[in-house]
Structures are given as C-alpha cells and as structure tokens.
Amino acid sequence: MAQPVTHESEHTITVAAPADVVFGLIENVGQWPVTFPPTVHAEQIERSGDTERIRLWATANGAVKAWTSRRELDLKGLRIRFRQEVSQAPVAAMGGEWVLERLPRGGTLVRLLHDFRTVDDDPASAEWIRQAVDRNSDKELAALRDAAEQREQRADLLLTFSDTVRVTGAAKDVYDFLDRADEWPRRLPHVGRVELTEDTPGFQTLEMDTRTADGSTHTTKSVRVCFPYDRIVYKQLLTPALMSAHTGEWTVREDGADTVVTSTHTVVVNPGAVPGVLGADAGVAEARAFVRDALGRNSTVTMLHAKEYAEGVARG
Structure with a gap:
C-alpha cells in the first residue's frame, strides 16, 4: 500500500529586531488576530511548561477554517514547533516549525516551515493547500516583521x-x-x-x-x-x-x-x-x-x- 505523500514548504524573512522580541510575538497567540492578517480568532486552551494547545480560526483562500494545534516552545533554541491535532478537510495532517536565527548585526532570520498531507492524496487539494500556505505565510511573515520593527510605536x-x-x-x-x-x-x-x-x-x-x-x-x-x-x-x-x-x-x-x-x-x-x-x-x-x-x-x-x-x- 502506497504511503501518503507529505508536502513541504519553507518561507523566510529578515527582521530588524532582536530574536527574543520576534519569539514573543509568535508565542503570544492571543494577539495573533491583530498581528497576523489571516487569523480571525485565537485561544490558548491549556499550557503546561513549554507545551500548549491552541485553537485557531483563520482564513485560507477566502474560506474560514478552524483547528486545534499542539505547540512546543523552545525559547533557548529559538524554535516553536506546531502540529494540528485534528485537521479540517481537505487537510489530512499539518504541522511545522518557526525557526529563528540571530543575525550578526542584531536582526533575526525567520524561517516558517510547513509539512502537510491531503485527504486521499488528491492533487487538486494539494494545490489548494499549497496556495493557502504560501499566501498566508507571506502575509504572516510580513506582518511579523512590521510588528517587531515597529514595536515601540505599536x-x-x-x-x-x-x-x-x-x-x-x-x-x-x-x-x-x-x-x-x-x-x-x-x-x-x-x-x-x-x-x-x-x-x-x-x-x-x-x-x-x-x-x-x-x-x-x-x-x-x-x-x-x-x-x-x-x-x-x-x-x-x-x-x-x-x-x-x-x-x-x-x-x-x-x-x-x-x-x-x-x-x-x-x-x-x-x-x-x-x-x-x-x-x-x-x-x-x-x-x-x-x-x-x-x-x-x-x-x-x-x-x-x-x-x-x-x-x-x-x-x-
């Protein structure tokens, strides 16, 4: 039996702000609706140490989708891993990672990684999801950069x-x-x-x-x-x-x-x-x-x- 196809993507941006500031904006899910354009509503369901469960409602290619994710927050390593617990069709499974890298002149390189599988390995669904991931990731990274760089004025x-x-x-x-x-x-x-x-x-x-x-x-x-x-x-x-x-x-x-x-x-x-x-x-x-x-x-x-x-x- 053929194994389900896993699709991967990576989006990056350079932010003229310290990595700790950028990490804090990603960590603070409650502020995502006013930080990230695709996010309609976000709630922290529970947190224990560096592990938390969050509930998200967001637009994807014009449609509203909702899901629950588990996140692992690693401030020392400047990483936040996420994985949807129950995905909404046409997504069969999705996860990924925010990876931050301190730059020599004080800025931060942000990498946003995704991996996903589609229901029934449908090619049309894979393309729909990829477009949504690409569009939302670009918007989120640009908004993250603006929020971090304008944090004092904000x-x-x-x-x-x-x-x-x-x-x-x-x-x-x-x-x-x-x-x-x-x-x-x-x-x-x-x-x-x-x-x-x-x-x-x-x-x-x-x-x-x-x-x-x-x-x-x-x-x-x-x-x-x-x-x-x-x-x-x-x-x-x-x-x-x-x-x-x-x-x-x-x-x-x-x-x-x-x-x-x-x-x-x-x-x-x-x-x-x-x-x-x-x-x-x-x-x-x-x-x-x-x-x-x-x-x-x-x-x-x-x-x-x-x-x-x-x-x-x-x-x-």
Missing part, C-alpha cells in the same frame, strides 16, 4: 476598550439579535446595507455599509465566528482608513434575572491615514479618541436595540 497605536448594557430579558434573545446581522438594516439606524453569508454554520462573512455621525458612509467586511448563545467574535478584513486592524467580540451572559451584553474592540490605528481623515493638525491621540467614540457609539446603539428587542420578547 504600543501607542494599539487600543482595546469595552462597553456594556444590562438587559431585562433572555440571553438567547440578545444573542439572536446580534447573530441575525442580515436584519440590521431595518433594525439599526446606522446600518444601511448588509450582505451576510454563512456557508458553514457559525462561520459568517458580513459586508456592511455603516453611516457615521457626519452623514458619510463607509463599507466594512468582516468574518464572524459564532458561539451560541454567549459569544460572537469577529475580524474586519476591510477596515476604515484610520484602522490597520480591527477585531471585536460580543459577549452575552446571564446575571440573575437579567442579561449583560458587552462589546469589546481591539484596534490598531493607522497613523499614515490620520492627516487625511482628521486634518493636518491631528495625531495618534486624536485618532484614538475618534475611533473610541465612533466604534463605541455604534456598538452601544446596537446593544440598546438588542435590549429593546429582548425586552419586547420578554413582555410578549
């Missing part, structure tokens, strides 16, 4: 904040309002158009036209991962000019007879866009305040309408 550009609304209604009804984004144009005053697709249950692609306070409209495109009936996480693939990255989360939890709904945003401000959007005299501080106000206002409006909906259901 601390000022990164912004996380939350808003909360209390609801006298059922958590499921609040969740349903947030889940049914296709109904938002008739339910929310700041939403003009929505195109929602959900080819795989729980994985949504959402394109939306949103009206801003000055009357203008901007278009965003997001991938959402839904966890009924308590959480929806998302990442914008197409962001407004002021943001180079934007991820968010809706959480819905019961609190006695009430429900508490919270909207959390994590944003990376795009400094190059600030003068064109806010004027020549504006800086990062003004951009942070503007983004905080605009996103917080729209999210709060959404939660208040979810509150009205759920409380209406409760009243019958």
